Each structure stands twice: as C-alpha cells, then as structure tokens.
Amino acid sequence: MKYVAIAALALILGAWLPNAFSDDTGKIQYTLGSSTAIATSQGLVIQLENVTDSRCPSDVACIWAGQVNVTLTIQSPTSKGAISLVKSAGQNSTTPFDNYVLQLVDVKPYPKSGQSISLSDYIVTLNVSQASEQKIRLVSDSKLCLAGVDTCVMAKKLHLAPLKQIRVGLGALDVSCKDGYQLVLKSTNNMPSCVKPSTADELVKRGWALASDEITKLRSLYESAS
Structure with a gap:
C-alpha cells in the first residue's frame, strides 16, 4: 500500500507544480526545500535530507572554490533510495535513479563569511529527465x-x-x-x-x-x- 500512496501523491501534486518548468531538452526543473517533499510529473517523490556546504564565502578570496553536496531521498512507483549530488565550480553532477537522471543545478543561498545557514534555509534546484531506454528481451537467452x-x-x-x-x-x-x-x-x-x-x-x-x-x-x- 506504501507505493500506491506514493503514486497517488505524485498524481495529486504532479498536477500542480508551481516550482517546475520544462525546456526543449526534455528536462524538467524543480526547486525544493527541506520542509516538504515534492512530487514530479514523472512520478518521483523527492525529499531534501541534508546539505553539506564547503563553498568559499562570496565575500572571501579563496584558493579553492569549494563545493556543495546535497543528499536526497527519492521514491518512484517501484523503488526507493537515497542519492547524493555535488555542485562545484564548473561541474554539476548527475545521478541515475530508476530510469531517470537527476542533475543538481543550483543550491541557494550562497554562503557568506560569519553566516550560519540551516537546512531549512536552503533551496535546491534540480533537473529531472528520462534516461534513454533500451528494450529488454522478453524471452530467455x-x-x-x-x-x-x-x-x-x-x-x-x-x-x-x-x-x-x-x-x-x-x-x-x-x-x-x-x-x-x-x-x-x-x-x-x-x-x-x-x-x-x-x-x-x-x-x-x-x-x-x-x-x-x-x-x-x-x-x-x-x-x-x-
């Protein structure tokens, strides 16, 4: 019954997604915070669990730009799990999950010196796209x-x-x-x-x-x- 509830939630919330927009690449972009899960139009339910932020504060000159690591829990109609995505200078990591590909686009706010950012303050932007599908054989080899x-x-x-x-x-x-x-x-x-x-x-x-x-x-x- 758990997966049925997840699917139903995805159908209900997926019909109203003010935090999503699509482009001509087939990717759909979502923004989420830690307070609530979001349901994507692809049938995924995504929850922000943790942010580890070592980015160089915007008002400091650093030798290393640093990076931010985001941990998400994801549920689809048939599976569930946790993934980590990393964003650093010039690199936005991507991770596959259940025939989808998730890419970390942005994490806000950007740190400043002397500023403490709690998990509830973070807003994460993701791209979610369908992975290319290869037909699976029907009969045994x-x-x-x-x-x-x-x-x-x-x-x-x-x-x-x-x-x-x-x-x-x-x-x-x-x-x-x-x-x-x-x-x-x-x-x-x-x-x-x-x-x-x-x-x-x-x-x-x-x-x-x-x-x-x-x-x-x-x-x-x-x-x-x-």
Whole structure:
C-alpha cells in the first residue's frame, strides 16, 4: 500500500507544480526545500535530507572554490533510495535513479563569511529527465542460461531481483516473483518489476505497466512461435 500512496501523491501534486518548468531538452526543473517533499510529473517523490556546504564565502578570496553536496531521498512507483549530488565550480553532477537522471543545478543561498545557514534555509534546484531506454528481451537467452550451471533456474528458484534475473539470461516474461508479488512489465521498454497486486493495478491505470492480459498474450505468442 506504501507505493500506491506514493503514486497517488505524485498524481495529486504532479498536477500542480508551481516550482517546475520544462525546456526543449526534455528536462524538467524543480526547486525544493527541506520542509516538504515534492512530487514530479514523472512520478518521483523527492525529499531534501541534508546539505553539506564547503563553498568559499562570496565575500572571501579563496584558493579553492569549494563545493556543495546535497543528499536526497527519492521514491518512484517501484523503488526507493537515497542519492547524493555535488555542485562545484564548473561541474554539476548527475545521478541515475530508476530510469531517470537527476542533475543538481543550483543550491541557494550562497554562503557568506560569519553566516550560519540551516537546512531549512536552503533551496535546491534540480533537473529531472528520462534516461534513454533500451528494450529488454522478453524471452530467455539459452546460451546465457546454460553457461556452466543453469543460472536461470537458480535465479528463478532464489527469486533474485528482476534485473539480476535478466542479467543471467532470463527474459522479462520468465522473471519469477516471490509469493504475494506480481510480475509487471514497463510499457515502454519491457523492464520487469515484482510488486504487490494493488500496486500493479495502479501502475496499469497510470500507463506505466502492461496489463496482465497483455502479458498473457505475449507469453502465448512466443510459446506458439517456439
């Protein structure tokens, strides 16, 4: 239910984003502070957790310009985690997360000598863009599966993470999920995920995932062709 709540929050807040604007590169820019999380139109919920600021104060001449490090927690419909982004002179770091790329654009205010800046005072600007997607194979690669021990059989028995099952040779349609979880495939690139049935329904409604009957049709199609 946690991911369903996250997705619902993203849908509600994503419809009203005064802190966001897009450009012709496909990036969408957001500003956030530490007091509240923001929900992006891409379905991410982002929270500012910490800022470590070693930038040279604007009223001081320094040998080194310094840098600022920002820690964020991020949740998508299918995963969650924490990332760090660094901004220094001439460099804005980028970090991938769940098929998205986040770039740190700016951190304000800029420090001044003798001034103490609390976390609640910081405003962070981010670019969020869709990572280029590569289609994931639907059927298993027998050459990979039979390299040494049948790694595909072991991966399915152990219910490894879906992308780990893909790496050993399984196809997206053959990924195995733990009891209580359901296989879904991302509609744009066949990326498999194992989620609760209630989350699967929400992902299908949003157009993120293929419906279960579409997955069944794909299985039948490839089985009849083999």
